Amino acid sequence: MPAVCRDARSVQSLLLPGARGPRRRPAPAEQPSSVRPRSEGERCSFATVNDAELDALIDALTLEEQVSLLAGTDNWHTAELPQHGIPAMRVTDGPAGARGTTFTGPSSVNVPSGTALAATFDPALVERIGALLGRETRAKGARVLLAPTVNLHRTPVGGRNFECQSEDPHLSSRITVGYVKGVQSEGVAACVKHFVGNDTEHERTTIDNRIDERTLREMYLQPFEAAVCEANAQAIMAAYNRINGPFAADSKELITDVLRGEWGFTGIVMSDWFGLHSTVEGIEAGLDLEMPGPTRDRGAKLVAAVESGTVDASLVRAAARRMLSVMDRLGAITDGGPGPETTRDAPEDRSLIRSTGAAGMVLLRNEANALPLDPTSVRRVAVIGPNAAKGRIMGGGSAMVNPVHEVHPLGSLRDRLGGAGVEVLDAVGCTIHRTLPPPRRDWVSNATIDYFATAEDMNGGAPPLRSEDLPRFSLIWPEDPSEGLTRELFACRVTFSLTPDVSGPWSFGITSVGRARLFVDGELVADDEHAAPGGSFFGIGKAQFVASHELGAGRAVRVTVEYVNEGAGLMRGLIMGFDPHVIDDLVAAAARLAATTDASIVIVGTNDDWEAEGYDRTTIALPGRQDELISEVAKVSARTIVVVNAGSPVAMPWIDEVDAVLFVWFPGQEFGDALTDVLLGDVDPGGRLPVTLPRRLEDSPAFEHHPGRNGVGRYLEGRLIGYRHYDTIGREPLFPFGHGLSYASISIDGATSGDGVVRATVTNAGGRAGVEVIQVYVHDPVGTGAPDDAVQHLVGFAKVELAPGESRSVEVALDPRWAMHWDVAAHAWSTRAGARELRVGRSSRRIDHVLAVTAG
Ligand code: BGC
Numbered sequence: 001m002p003a004v005c006r007d008a009r010s011v012q013s014l015l016l017p018g019a020r021g022p023r024r025r026p027a028p029a030e031q032p033s034s035v036r037p038r039s040e041g042e043r044c045s046f047a048t049v050n051d052a053e054l055d056a057l058i059d060a061l062t063l064e065e066q067v068s069l070l071a072g073t074d075n076w077h078t079a080e081l082p083q084h085g086i087p088a089m090r091v092t093d094g095p096a097g098a099r100g101t102t103f104t105g106p107s108s109v110n111v112p113s114g115t116a117l118a119a120t121f122d123p124a125l126v127e128r129i130g131a132l133l134g135r136e137t138r139a140k141g142a143r144v145l146l147a148p149t150v151n152l153h154r155t156p157v158g159g160r161n162f163e164c165q166s167e168d169p170h171l172s173s174r175i176t177v178g179y180v181k182g183v184q185s186e187g188v189a190a191c192v193k194h195f196v197g198n199d200t201e202h203e204r205t206t207i208d209n210r211i212d213e214r215t216l217r218e219m220y221l222q223p224f225e226a227a228v229c230e231a232n233a234q235a236i237m238a239a240y241n242r243i244n245g246p247f248a249a250d251s252k253e254l255i256t257d258v259l260r261g262e263w264g265f266t267g268i269v270m271s272d273w274f275g276l277h278s279t280v281e282g283i284e285a286g287l288d289l290e291m292p293g294p295t296r297d298r299g300a301k302l303v304a305a306v307e308s309g310t311v312d313a314s315l316v317r318a319a320a321r322r323m324l325s326v327m328d329r330l331g332a333i334t335d336g337g338p339g340p341e342t343t344r345d346a347p348e349d350r351s352l353i354r355s356t357g358a359a360g361m362v363l364l365r366n367e368a369n370a371l372p373l374d375p376t377s378v379r380r381v382a383v384i385g386p387n388a389a390k391g392r393i394m395g396g397g398s399a400m401v402n403p404v405h406e407v408h409p410l411g412s413l414r415d416r417l418g419g420a421g422v423e424v425l426d427a428v429g430c431t432i433h434r435t436l437p438p439p440r441r442d443w444v445s446n447a448t449i450d451y452f453a454t455a456e457d458m459n460g461g462a463p464p465l466r467s468e469d470l471p472r473f474s475l476i477w478p479e480d481p482s483e484g485l486t487r488e489l490f491a492c493r494v495t496f497s498l499t500p501d502v503s504g505p506w507s508f509g510i511t512s513v514g515r516a517r518l519f520v521d522g523e524l525v526a527d528d529e530h531a532a533p534g535g536s537f538f539g540i541g542k543a544q545f546v547a548s549h550e551l552g553a554g555r556a557v558r559v560t561v562e563y564v565n566e567g568a569g570l571m572r573g574l575i576m577g578f579d580p581h582v583i584d585d586l587v588a589a590a591a592r593l594a595a596t597t598d599a600s601i602v603i604v605g606t607n608d609d610w611e612a613e614g615y616d617r618t619t620i621a622l623p624g625r626q627d628e629l630i631s632e633v634a635k636v637s638a639r640t641i642v643v644v645n646a647g648s649p650v651a652m653p654w655i656d657e658v659d660a661v662l663f664v665w666f667p668g669q670e671f672g673d674a675l676t677d678v679l680l681g682d683v684d685p686g687g688r689l690p691v692t693l694p695r696r697l698e699d700s701p702a703f704e705h706h707p708g709r710n711g712v713g714r715y716l717e718g719r720l721i722g723y724r725h726y727d728t729i730g731r732e733p734l735f736p737f738g739h740g741l742s743y744a745s746i747s748i749d750g751a752t753s754g755d756g757v758v759r760a761t762v763t764n765a766g767g768r769a770g771v772e773v774i775q776v777y778v779h780d781p782v783g784t785g786a787p788d789d790a791v792q793h794l795v796g797f798a799k800v801e802l803a804p805g806e807s808r809s810v811e812v813a814l815d816p817r818w819a820m821h822w823d824v825a826a827h828a829w830s831t832r833a834g835a836r837e838l839r840v841g842r843s844s845r846r847i848d849h850v851l852a853v854t855a856g
């Protein structure tokens with residue numbers, strides 16, 4: 001029995017209006033857009049555009065030309081063949097914005113990160129964010145957005161969890177479908193990543209993740225399947241890791257059999273950056289595009305493999321044809337190639353990002369209606385915490401963009417509360433940097449950088465080949481630094497004057513891919529030759545090397561940092577950080593301030609030192625002295641409101657000491673205003689937890705098996721991740737999946753089911769508008785007998801907004817597979833006939849109604 005798939009929609013119906021392909025057939029009739037139950041044998045194939053003309057074009061190319069289309073030419077472009085009228089195509093990261101070709105070029109709109117989007121439980125809203133990102137991608141002259149990231153949260157400490165959406169495949173799938181549809185509505189291909197099992201940053205480029213077939217099908221493959229079969233995603237990025245042996249990029253089973261064969265995917269599959277390690281296996285598996293370029297494993301090597309008969313020429317032809325086919329669907333063959341990179345900044349985009357940020361904020365606790373904060377009830381408010389003046393709007397790594405606009409909590413609260421006559425005072429409370437931060441502007445002057453061809457030139461006193469003002473203290477060179485300098489080999493010297501404002505020992509930190517040395521007034525202070533490997537630059541660079549040096553207040557010193565990119569293969573970079581030893585007790589100072597106010601808003605969380613691509617966290621504790629800060633403030637404050645600004649779970653040992661807790665994730669560039677909207681009650685906190693918050697890391701699923709040993713990651717917990725784990729083994733989480741409070745008082749009554757939906761009446765009895773997310777979980781009292789059968793899992797949800805006093809009937813569509821499981825022996829989805837419970841409620845632990853139903 002063949003596997004069945006979700007709805008297929010035509011390419012043309014989804015790639016509008018930017019698609020301007022010249023040789024297009026009329027669009028086939030559209031399928032209904034909602035998920036419908038899949039029937040046996042249904043496949044999500046769709047008509048390919050211009051078959052005959054594409055065949056003619058591909059057959060006009062030589063083998064070398066076909067092969068050239070199968071690798072990038074640089075970080076962000078595919079190859080052009082002008083003699084055949086084929087331009088290059090640009091791709092861009094993804095997913096919290098469309099960055100363009102540099103981290104420092106034209107700025108980009110920054111939308112909420114993955115967990116913040118999933119917390120909205122609102123696929124239609126996410127579709128609007130997707131469309132905004134599609135427009136951003138076009139503004140960067142690109143046609144492929146390397147997003148969304150849809151791996152599941154197997155453990156709370158995954159370094160890229162903030163970028164992904166949820167621990168639950170149903171929620172992830174719904175959010176993914178919205179995102180992809182939105183992006184692709186602007187003539188841009190969404191490249192859904194990382195296919196599959198890239199659930200940890202630990203040894204991410206080599207680890208062999210062993211995932212059993214049923215777990216893969218029912219959990220980790222679900223969001224990809226939905227993206228392909230329901231949203232018609234046009235591109236997929238293979239994961240770095242191995243899956244059950246082969247690298248994901250070499251997995252014929254996943255790429256050819258499942259993705260193309262069963263799901264009918266006709267788009268392109270590209271490698272993650274430097275994630276292809278083969279000339280033969282990758283092309284045989286069906287991997288189309290090696291990224292980035294220039295090629296390492298294809299080009300002449302692949303031509304030779306074809307000519308010697310090792311690789312069948314038809315595989316090269318098929319992959320090149322898929323490249324052209326997707327370009328054609330996008331209109332990227334006739335659009336003249338990548339355009340200029342520009343910045344958009346529209347008021348309606350800012351307002352969409354602001355309301356989406358607020359729609360994902362989760363009110364976890366609200367004792368005695370501590371929130372919303374009525375400005376007329378307070379005279380002095382303290383805004384405290386390391387994330388108050390500059391909050392974290394996004395996580396770290398390739399998901400970062402150079403934001404076009406930023407609003408932070410302290411500024412926004414000061415504007416709004418200040419405008420209402422409230423005095424707003426602030427204190428940092430503690431610091432949370434793991435690596436030393438860049439210096440304050442007022443400490444530094446005359447900062448320059450000189451480039452040399454070689455270390456010998458630099459050390460031998462040769463004149464620099466290029467000199468410029470130092471642009472920033474964090475430098476990365478994805479391309480050649482300038483004409484005449486190759487990124488493979490160059491050296492540079494950073495020089496500046498540092499005027500300390502305090503006397504005493506100062507810390508100097510250097511982090512590099514290569515080798516860096518730091519001198520103060522000519523004296524060698526730090527040399528990172530023997531710094532520990534890993535921990536910076538996506539895991540490729542070294543850990544920060546820190547040394548101490550005594551400085552005197554007001555006495556300027558000359559600091560020189562020399563960098564040589566020796567040994568730096570895939571990447572080159574240098575980060576410099578400085579800090580005086582802090583003698584003041586920042587926690588005590590913040591508590592003293594809090595004691596003088598009517599309310600304290602404590603904004604805690606993480607930053608990209610903790611949540612970033614390249615490494616996992618090792619703990620879910622808030623970094624630095626933040627736990628202590630909250631407790632000390634709570635002891636003396638009239639009202640303590642904690643705002644958690646993190647991309648994934650943190651522990652809250654102080655939970656019973658505080659009045660209110662709002663989890664805001666990484667909410668994007670409008671963070672401050674979105675937060676103020678919710679804190680002051682202009683907007684109901686619309687978010688629900690897309691992940692379980694554990695009390696301790698040790699309680700979490702996969703704890704015993706993560707991050708793997710001896711290069712192997714064993715997914716021995718099977719399907720019991722997230723709330724499936726807590727609910728099945730009866731372990732109390734700190735807050736359950738799906739939890740989130742409203743300022744309104746909403747009830748759910750009269751639940752019934754039938755025709756694949758659950759209906760209920762939702763009533764807002766209070767005097768405030770509010771939001772509720774009705775969730776439906778299925779419980780199978782018999783199960784399939786597998787040890788990792790979950791006691792219940794989410795099969796549908798619907799978000800409703802209700803005016804004061806409003807009552808409304810709501811329909812929750814059930815996942816067509818609500819009663820199905822993957823039958824390994826039959827290699828197909830199968831329904832176990834019999835009784836089920838549909839549990840209707842507002843979190844995995846708060847069930848209002850139980851409906852008895854029969855499946856099959
Ligand atoms: C990341 C991808 C990203 C690519 C390009 C890789 O390190 O894993 O998600 O799209 O870099 O920046």
